[in-house]
Amino acid sequence: MKKTLEWVLPPEVAYDDIRFEQEVRNQLRLTPDTPAFIRKIRRSIDARSRQIKVNLAADVYINEPVPPLLSFEKSYTDVSKKDQAVIVGFGPAGMFAALRLIEMGIKPIVLERGKDARNRRRDLAAITKDHVVNPDSNYCFGEGGAGTYSDGKLYTRSKKRGDVRRILEILVAHGATSEILVDAHPHIGTNKLPQVVTAIRESILEAGGEIRFDTKVTDFILKDGEMRGVITHQGEKIEGLGVILATGHSARDIFELLHTRNILIEAKPFAMGVRVEHQQQFIDSVQYHCAVRGNYLPAASYSLVAQARYKGVEKGVFSFCMCPGGYIVPAATAPGEIVVNGMSPSRRDGQFANSGMVVSVDEADWKPYEKLGPLAGLQIQKVLEQTAFQLAGQTQTAPAQRLQDYVNGKISSSLLPTSYQPGLVSVDMTTILPPSIAVRLREGLKVFGKQMKGYLTNEAQMVGVESRTSSPVRIPRDKETLEHPQIKRLFPCGEGAGYAGGIVSAAMDGERCAEQLVAHYQNKK
Missing domain, CATH: 3.30.1660 (Dodecin subunit-like)
Structure with missing residues (x-):
């Protein structure tokens, strides 16, 4: 029964x-x-x-047999001698596109500019300890993409775009905890994700797929309006039935390459701001209405949103990628810039809670760079990140300011302990943030102080800058075929193309792109 x-x-x-x-x-x-x-x-x-x-x-x-936990079975046929397709990028979109191609009898050739998860750790340590950023191996680039070492939240609202349960089951089959099938807001943790993505890599290789790390795409192979393959930095030409472009939101050189090659791209609204860091105990006390959360409840999170005006125009100010019990990490992808992101280990047992606190950015904000066309949003990102680098001392030490000081227009005479390991330096954040963001952020913090008593306090601080919330570029595609409207056999995919906002939505998009590539080009060389 x-x-x-x-x-x-x-x-x-x-x-x-x-x-x-x-x-x-x-x-x-x-x-x-x-x-x-x-x-x-x-x-x-x-x-x-x-x-x-x-x-x-x-x-x-x-008193009856128990059915298997997973309907998904990790069993892939050998595709080593089958037709091949090219995938650029080995984040969630690229990984799940590769697995889906294998299921449909196509050999994936995956090209990833970064390193495998294990070797990538050394470059992450170099950012923290030596303030040296490897532009091809960092918190954004490498096996598993940005998600591998920056949290592992699996909650998504994109349920109409694919089978969320299927994605979660594939992750469980590759080593993730089965708790992600149960919890309303599932989370793996940055300490466990590397093992999961490594297991996915092994599945792809065992089935005859190829994954090439330290391989950067520098050009496309275009023939008669079709993308037949890519050219790597080593000059190698790799062709296939089509190209799934799953490079992530920080692959600026790919956006620039598309623009140079006159392949249609568009500037896209996104958001920028800072990371706000509180003591986790404070967040627990507010959210759980108690002095101490105890041994059973998980570390509490929050979600805040407000509308704020600047020059008569109202825009959203909102929390983003909240990390309970987490850490702020240096997420720059090139020397000469400061970017911060957040991550949490699986237990979420750190002393601090941090969240992006960002302001919507659109064409009104990037108007000074409109001559750059679809790359205008990318440029406003660069300017913000490079300004932060210059004013914070030209290392990976990040600019910071206590919240109440920021609202009151006062430079912080001292800063609080932080989870950000490269260190902080006190800076007036209004000298870094453009007025359209700085003014709205100040007003938003005032609202949040009323919504969440005690949130606006000098016992919390902001750390800058949070600028990579999503891609500043959209690569257009047909709604049905998911193919680029101008270049056939090109399938823009995931966060970098502007069609996902996290691990699960990117994974589902990778599967959909793989399915459409096969539907239109299998057995058509």
């Missing part, structure tokens, strides 16, 4: 497997010796009242 039950439970029951099983047995009036298997299927926290509750659903199998 199978029963599906739903509960509203206190955290100490919902997050304690022994107590939860006893709760289930008591409710079903099962004797201690009755065989029963309990599988949690949904779990979410309700913190709206002072009495925190956990909504939990589970399937209970009583």
Whole structure:
């Protein structure tokens, strides 16, 4: 017999497997010796009242066989001698595009400018310790893309674009915890993601696919309005049935190459601002209405949004990529710039909470650079990042300012302890942020101080700059075929092309692009 039950439970029951099983047995009036298997299927926290509750659903199998947890089976056929397709980039979009091509009998040739996950660590350490940025191997470039070493949040609203459960199951099949199939806001953690992406790489290689690290694409092979392949920095020409371009939102040289080759791209709205860092204990106390969150509740997160005016124009100010118990990391992709991002380990047990706090940016903001056409948004990013680098001392030490000081127009005489390991320097952030962002950010922080009592305090600080929230460029494509409208056999994909906003949505987009490439060009050379 199978029963599906739903509960509203206190955290100490919902997050304690022994107590939860006893709760289930008591409710079903099962004797201690009755065989029963309990599988949690949904779990979410309700913190709206002072009495925190956990909504939990589970399937209970009583005296009957238990079906497999995963409907997905990690079994790939050999494609080593099949027709091949080229994938540029080995982030979530590129990884899942490669797996899907293999499932459909096509050999993926994946080209990744960065290093594999293990060797990439050395370059990340060099940024932190020596302030040296390798433009091809950093927090954005390398195996697994930006997500590998910058958090691993799996929540997405893009459920209409693909099968979210399928993506999560593939991750579980490659080593991710099965808890991501249950939690409302699943998360793997930056300490565990490298093993998962390495396992995905092994699946691709075992099936006969190719992955070439330290391989940068420097040109395209165009014939009669079709993209037949790419040329690498070593001069090698690699051709295939088509090209899935999944380079991520920071591959500026690819945007510039597309523009130089007169391949249609467009400037796209995005957002920029800072990272705001509080003590995690403070966020817990506000969100959970208690002095100490205890042993059962996870580190609390928050989501804030406001509208703020500058010169009569209202735009959004909002939190982005909130990292409970996390760290601020240096995410520059070239020397001479400062970029920050956030990450959390799987346990989210760090002392600090950080979140991007950003302002919407559109054509009104990049008008001074409109002569650059579709690269205007990219240029405003560069100017912000390079200004931060110059004013913070020309290292990876980041500019920072206490929140109340920023709102009051005062330079901070001292800064707080931080999770950002290269270090901080006190700077008036209005000398870095353009007025259209600085003014709105100040007004937004005032609103957030009212929405979340204690948020606007000098016991928190902002660290700059958070400028890579999404791609400043969109590579257009047909809504149905996902193919570039001008260049056949080119499939713009994922965050870098402007069609995803995280690991899961990028993975789903990678699968869709692979399916469309095969549908239109399999057996057509």
